Amino acid sequence: MNEYIYKCFNCDKEFSSTEIERNFIYLCPDCGKAEKNKPLNGVLQVIYDYDSIKNEISREEFLNFNPGQIKSYPQLLPLKNPLDEEKLARIKFPQSPLTTVIIENNSVQVFDDTKNPTLSYKDRASLLTVLKADELRCSDIAAASTGNAASSLAGICAALGLTSRVFVPKNIPKSKLLQIQTYGSEVYLVDGDYDEAFDLCLEIASSKKWYNRNTAYNPITIEGKKSAAFDLFIAGKGDLPEYIFVPVGDGVIISGMYKGFWELKQLGWIDEFPKLIAMQATGSDALVRFIETDEFTYKAASTIADSISAGAPRNLYMAASAVKNTNGRGIRISDENILKAQSNIARNTGILVEPSCAVSYAGFRTMMEEGSIDSSDKCLLMLTGNGLKDPDALRNSNKKLNPKTPTDWKNELLNE
Amino acid sequence: MNEYIYKCFNCDKEFSSTEIERNFIYLCPDCGKAEKNKPLNGVLQVIYDYDSIKNEISREEFLNFNPGQIKSYPQLLPLKNPLDEEKLARIKFPQSPLTTVIIENNSVQVFDDTKNPTLSYKDRASLLTVLKADELRCSDIAAASTGNAASSLAGICAALGLTSRVFVPKNIPKSKLLQIQTYGSEVYLVDGDYDEAFDLCLEIASSKKWYNRNTAYNPITIEGKKSAAFDLFIAGKGDLPEYIFVPVGDGVIISGMYKGFWELKQLGWIDEFPKLIAMQATGSDALVRFIETDEFTYKAASTIADSISAGAPRNLYMAASAVKNTNGRGIRISDENILKAQSNIARNTGILVEPSCAVSYAGFRTMMEEGSIDSSDKCLLMLTGNGLKDPDALRNSNKKLNPKTPTDWKNELLNE
Numbered sequence: 001m002n003e004y005i006y007k008c009f010n011c012d013k014e015f016s017s018t019e020i021e022r023n024f025i026y027l028c029p030d031c032g033k034a035e036k037n038k039p040l041n042g043v044l045q046v047i048y049d050y051d052s053i054k055n056e057i058s059r060e061e062f063l064n065f066n067p068g069q070i071k072s073y074p075q076l077l078p079l080k081n082p083l084d085e086e087k088l089a090r091i092k093f094p095q096s097p098l099t100t101v102i103i104e105n106n107s108v109q110v111f112d113d114t115k116n117p118t119l120s121y122k123d124r125a126s127l128l129t130v131l132k133a134d135e136l137r138c139s140d141i142a143a144a145s146t147g148n149a150a151s152s153l154a155g156i157c158a159a160l161g162l163t164s165r166v167f168v169p170k171n172i173p174k175s176k177l178l179q180i181q182t183y184g185s186e187v188y189l190v191d192g193d194y195d196e197a198f199d200l201c202l203e204i205a206s207s208k209k210w211y212n213r214n215t216a217y218n219p220i221t222i223e224g225k226k227s228a229a230f231d232l233f234i235a236g237k238g239d240l241p242e243y244i245f246v247p248v249g250d251g252v253i254i255s256g257m258y259k260g261f262w263e264l265k266q267l268g269w270i271d272e273f274p275k276l277i278a279m280q281a282t283g284s285d286a287l288v289r290f291i292e293t294d295e296f297t298y299k300a301a302s303t304i305a306d307s308i309s310a311g312a313p314r315n316l317y318m319a320a321s322a323v324k325n326t327n328g329r330g331i332r333i334s335d336e337n338i339l340k341a342q343s344n345i346a347r348n349t350g351i352l353v354e355p356s357c358a359v360s361y362a363g364f365r366t367m368m369e370e371g372s373i374d375s376s377d378k379c380l381l382m383l384t385g386n387g388l389k390d391p392d393a394l395r396n397s398n399k400k401l402n403p404k405t406p407t408d409w410k411n412e413l414l415n416e
Numbered sequence: 417m418n419e420y421i422y423k424c425f426n427c428d429k430e431f432s433s434t435e436i437e438r439n440f441i442y443l444c445p446d447c448g449k450a451e452k453n454k455p456l457n458g459v460l461q462v463i464y465d466y467d468s469i470k471n472e473i474s475r476e477e478f479l480n481f482n483p484g485q486i487k488s489y490p491q492l493l494p495l496k497n498p499l500d501e502e503k504l505a506r507i508k509f510p511q512s513p514l515t516t517v518i519i520e521n522n523s524v525q526v527f528d529d530t531k532n533p534t535l536s537y538k539d540r541a542s543l544l545t546v547l548k549a550d551e552l553r554c555s556d557i558a559a560a561s562t563g564n565a566a567s568s569l570a571g572i573c574a575a576l577g578l579t580s581r582v583f584v585p586k587n588i589p590k591s592k593l594l595q596i597q598t599y600g601s602e603v604y605l606v607d608g609d610y611d612e613a614f615d616l617c618l619e620i621a622s623s624k625k626w627y628n629r630n631t632a633y634n635p636i637t638i639e640g641k642k643s644a645a646f647d648l649f650i651a652g653k654g655d656l657p658e659y660i661f662v663p664v665g666d667g668v669i670i671s672g673m674y675k676g677f678w679e680l681k682q683l684g685w686i687d688e689f690p691k692l693i694a695m696q697a698t699g700s701d702a703l704v705r706f707i708e709t710d711e712f713t714y715k716a717a718s719t720i721a722d723s724i725s726a727g728a729p730r731n732l733y734m735a736a737s738a739v740k741n742t743n744g745r746g747i748r749i750s751d752e753n754i755l756k757a758q759s760n761i762a763r764n765t766g767i768l769v770e771p772s773c774a775v776s777y778a779g780f781r782t783m784m785e786e787g788s789i790d791s792s793d794k795c796l797l798m799l800t801g802n803g804l805k806d807p808d809a810l811r812n813s814n815k816k817l818n819p820k821t822p823t824d825w826k827n828e829l830l831n832e
Contacts, residue, residue, distance in 0.1 A: 090765070094531070095511045101575075115510070115531040117766060119804065159517075159766030170822070177819065178810040182803065184763035187819035204829060347600035349506070350533060350575030387598065388535065388804040394594040403593065403603035406586070413620060 003052075004078055006044040006219065008032075009318050017078070020044065021136060024209070026217050034202060034217060036195050037298045039316035044219040045259070046078045050266040059269040063238050067231035068093030070128070076230075076263065077128065078223050081135050090159045091117050091127050097228075098235040103348040108364060109241060109380045111232060114353060117159065118179075119386035120307075121228065121253055122152035128224035129213045130156050138211035140165055144201035145215075146194050147176035148307050148385055153213055154183035165210055167201040169193050173306070175391050195312070215252050216315035222256045229260020232380070233270070240274050241380035243373060245360035248278045248287050248330075249308035251319025253384060258322030273326040274380070277367070278319065279359035280332055284309045288330035290320050304335045304393055307356035307385055333362040339397040341365070342387065352387035355397070419468070420494055422460040422635065424448075425734050433494070436460065437552060440625070442633050450618060450633060452611050453714045455732035460635040461675070462494045466682040475685040479654050483647035484509030486544070492646075492679060493544065494639050497551050506575045507533055507543050513644075514651040519764040524780060525657060525796045527648060530769060533575065534595075535802035536723075537644070537669055538568035544640035545629045546572050554627035556581055560617035561631075562610050563592035564723050564801055569629055570599035581626055583617040585609050589722070591807050611728070631668050632731035638672045645676020648796070649686070656690050657796035659789060661776035664694045664703050664746075665724035667735025669800065674738030689742040690796070693783070694735065695775035696748055700725045704746035706736050720751045720809055723772035723801055749778040755813040757781070758803065768803035771813070 006015045008028035015029065027034065028042030035041075053075045065072035071083050094115050101110055116123040126149070133141050142165040143153050150166040157164035166180055170189040180187055188204075190197040198214060205212045215221050233240060240261075246254045254276055264270045280288050281303035290296050301311040313319060323330060333341070335355075342358035345351055360381040367373045387394060404412070422431045424444035431445065443450065444458030451457075469491045481488035487499050510531050517526055532539040542565070549557050558581040559569050566582040573580035582596055586605040596603055604620075606613040614630060621628045631637050649656060656677075662670045670692055680686045696704050697719035706712050717727040729735060739746060749757070751771075758774035761767055776797040783789045803810060820828070 090515055090517060092510065092512055092515070092528075092531075094508065096508055099506055099508070101506060112508075115508075115535075118768070119531075119802075155762075155766040155768070157766075158763050168819075174811075175807050178807065178814055179768065179804070181814050181819065182759065182762045182768060182810055183766060184759075188825045189819050189821050191822045208829065343598065343600075346571075346598045347574050350571040350573075350599060352534070352571070352595065352598060386535075386804070388595065388802070391591050391594065391807055394598055395590075398594055398597050403584075403597065403605050405605050406607045409604045413624065 002074060002077065002080055004046050004048045007047050009043045009045055010041055026212060026219070034199070036199060037312045039296060039312055040216055040314045043216055043315060043318055046219055046223050048076060048263070050263070054267050059238070062269065063234055065234050066095050067097055067235045068095045070227055073230070078220060079131060079135060087160055091156060093117070093123070096235065097231055101349040103344055103361060106368065106375065109378070110349065110351065110383050111228065111380055112351060112383050113228065114351060114383050114386040118152045118155035119389055120148045120152055121225070121384035122148045123156060124227050125149070125215065125221040125224035125252070126152040126156040126213065129211070129218060129220045130160055130162055132220050133162060133211035134160065136211065138209070139163055140208070140210040141213050142167065142201050142205035142210040143213040144168070144194065144197035146172060146306060146309070148389065149213070149215055150185065151176065151179040151183065154180045154185035157185070158183045167197040169197055173390070173392060176389070179389065215250050221252055222259060222315070225253050225256025226260035226263070229257045229264070233264055238269070240270060241378045242274060243277055243377060243379045244274045244382065245277045245279055245363045245379065246382045247308050247357045247359050247384055248280050248319060249284070249310040249313065249356070251287060251313040251315035253382070254278055254322050255315050255318040258326065276322050276326045276328040277363055278323050278328065278330040279363040280330060281305045281308060281338060281359065282332040282334045284311070285332045286311060286313050287316060287319055288332050290316055291323060291330045304396060305338050305355040305359065306390065307354055308359065331363045331366055333359045333366070337362050339393070342393070342397050346387065351383060353383050354385035354387055354390050355393045357382060357384040418490065418493065418496055420462050420464045423463050425459045425461055426457055442628060442635070450615070452615060453728045455712060455728055456632055456730045459632055459731060459734055462635055462639050464492060466679070470683050475654070478685065479650055481650050482511050483513055483651045484511045486643055489646065494636060495547060495551055499547070503576055507572060509533070509539070512651065513647055517765040519760055519777060522784065522791065525794070526765065526767065526799050527644065527796055528767060528799050529644065530767060530799050530802040534568045534571035535805055536564045536568055537641070537800035538565045539572060540643050541565070541631065541637040541640035541668070542568040542572040542629065545627070545634060545636045546576055546578055548636050549578060549627035550576065552627065554625070555579055556624070556626040557629050558583065558617050558621035558626040559629040560584070560610065560613035562588060562722060562725070564805065565629070565631055566601070567592065567595040567599065570596045570601035573601070574599045583613040585613055589806070589808060592805070595805065631666050637668055638675060638731070641669050641672025642676035642679070645673045645680065649680055654685070656686060657794045658690060659693055659793060659795045660690045660798065661693045661695055661779045661795065662798045663724050663773045663775050663800055664696050664735060665700070665726040665729065665772070667703055667729040667731035669798070670694055670738050671731050671734040674742065692738050692742045692744040693779055694739050694744065694746040695779040696746060697721045697724060697754060697775065698748040698750045700727070701748045702727060702729050703732060703735055704748050706732055707739060707746045720812060721754050721771040721775065722806065723770055724775065747779045747782055749775045749782070753778050755809070758809070758813050762803065767799060769799050770801035770803055770806050771809045773798060773800040
């Protein structure tokens with residue numbers, strides 16, 4: 001049986017995993033608070049016995065695993081029962097997520113999570129959450145979401161035979177709703193925004209005893225998201241980038257990645273952290289503002305990059321500390337430059353990304369132009385969602401691209 | 417240097433690869449004909465020196481390769497220059513395409529090509545065609561297409577730095593056009609249907625000296641598509657399914673798969689062919705009709721499964737012989753049952769597929785219901801395109817799925 005405890009990120013109190021999990025507690029029993037339009041307080045972190053893990057497995061053994069295979073390191077997963085390999089075989093992550101590409105003459109590495117089971121990074125969190133629900137004998141899993149987290153939960157539940165129940169704002173983009181519905185999810189439309197849906201999900205899930213996958217609220221979502229750090233470590237054969245550009249909405253991906261690197265450091269397998277660069281849209285920059293002022297202020301978010309649109313990032317405090325502890329920074333990108341970056345990535349690499357993760361390339365370009373990095377720095381862009389998940393954004397990014405009409409091109413080709 | 421010849425599928429004449437390739441010949445120089453609303457005559461096939469390949473590589477060595485890695489078997493590729501590994505590393509196919517799933521209580525294997533570089537099977541053909549164009553020092557590649565082949569060519573060209581030029585009917589679905597444009601393809605709208613686009617592409621590409629990727633017309637497309645047969649052989653550790661359900665439009669996928677199995681037989685590595693079951697939509701059943709009557713008659717195609725909509729399947733004759741030589745058969749599926757199958761696959765496996773490949777599951781169900789197969793038969797469904805490529809079809813398949821409104825679900829949950 002796997003040993004781990006839960007520790008509050010805000011008050012540092014520790015709790016036994018049995019107490020937390022058997023009672024379906026998500027936030028810190030002492031200081032946990034989920035308030036409207038505020039980051040969560042008392043997010044829990046899973047802490048393992050790293051000394052004993054170090055004795056069980058060596059850096060070399062770890063580096064011999066294949067990326068995308070969480071079954072390789074059960075010691076670092078918050079699960080108590082042995083993994084069901086037959087079930088796990090139905091959920092496939094890319095085994096070679098790391099590629100070197102050239103975009104506008106710059107050579108840079110990308111971490112491609114756009115080919116995941118439901119084509120987004122969220123699948124990392126959904127998989128582990130669904131495995132935990134299964135272990136706790138919950139057949140129903142709830143989540144509030146504006147899109148990717150819900151369709152990810154819906155897809156993973158479909159693959160593993162559980163029921164997903166999704167609370168979404170009633171003005172959710174039709175295309176995202178379709179993805180969720182096609183997987184057979186029970187969809188509950190909410191009169192209000194994401195915050196409203198989040199609160200209703202907490203209330204209803206708790207009264208119906210549905211397991212709750214709300215991002216950051218459920219600490220397993222952060223544990224799930226750390227697997228990208230391990231995949232990166234393995235795929236790079238132990239050699240990590242110096243800078244990683246990470247799209248930030250609720251701040252769970254950047255927190256999860258930091259958690260993964262932090263564990264590699266606890267295990268003595270890395271010496272230094274990659275600098276985590278938190279990338280946000282100008283219209284949804286709560287984390288960047290927090291880094292600058294050390295204070296959270298709520299401002300309704302508005303950006304075309306809906307997957308990173310969050311007025312009150314749920315995992316703000318943990319995300320800010322991930323940036324600080326790695327000597328990273330935050331950068332804002334305008335919607336116009338996000339769409340430009342999306343187009344440049346597609347045209348130069350053949351990878352079609354969502355606007356949300358196009359910010360990673362826009363940030364890399366910003367730092368190159370500033371001169372704060374140059375071509376000798378080893379940089380990595382996190383590509384966290386497939387462009388086909390959001391056809392409306394493609395429409396915007398292509399507004400000016402009129403295809404050649406029969407009259408146009410006949411004249412042009414014949415006169416050349 | 418790799419040795420191979422071209423052989424006409426219709427008149428059996430053989431041609432040296434240098435003659436064919438240097439002169440940019442695609443169809444048989446003797447009997448080749450591309451006529452409007454007719455299958456192509458004189459499609460060429462690539463034939464290798466199997467006896468010498470047998471001496472170079474053993475069945476056991478071949479089975480030790482990883483799926484998705486064409487660089488493993490350069491002897492079986494129609495390329496003369498050594499492969500550029502750095503370029504090839506940018507184009508990633510799933511390394512574990514084979515999964516056992518349970519759909520409506522039936523256990524069945526699926527071959528999942530929905531996570532390919534541009535999320536469709538077409539990438540197998542595009543990759544090899546683009547590598548060949550590169551070898552022939554053509555920087556521009558043209559294709560006529562109604563969607564997936566064009567977006568695949570556009571994506572692979574973007575990744576490898578070539579220019580794609582795509583001829584599409586001017587009523588192409590907006591979402592497919594967007595995918596193609598985002599990759600930076602030069603798009604030429606055609607006043608007319610796919611047939612018109614096909615003919616114009618032949619004419620213009622030939623006069624502009626652009627390499628031509630038209631499906632079946634360019635024999636390299638068939639060679640590219642055979643890699644799925646090899647991946648299947650490798651992933652199954654040499655153990656092949658008894659029945660493979662293959663969606664059929666122009667008939668190039670089923671021809672390519674048959675070519676792969678035929679080569680495995682030439683090499684003495686398999687004894688029997690899996691039975692290839694050609695799956696078509698009722699409104700686009702030219703191959704099924706041809707199998708029944710041994711005669712081709714043109715009928716305009718009409719089906720929601722646009723990726724397999726073809727009134728005159730370009731590779732009809734080769735596809736029909738693939739079915740015949742494997743003791744397979746053809747089956748028609750109504751649009752209504754295609755959408756039902758799409759929904760059942762998503763809800764039971766978490767894999768979101770296009771309507772075109774949902775026919776594979778519908779065919780499996782048909783044969784189970786007929787009693788012509790039972791649960792002891794080893795069956796495989798080819799899943800050839802991601803559902804997100806065609807949001808309009810998702811809309812149709814979800815017409816009746818009204819999500820619960822706030823009033824609905826509050827009443828329901830509170831009264832339970």
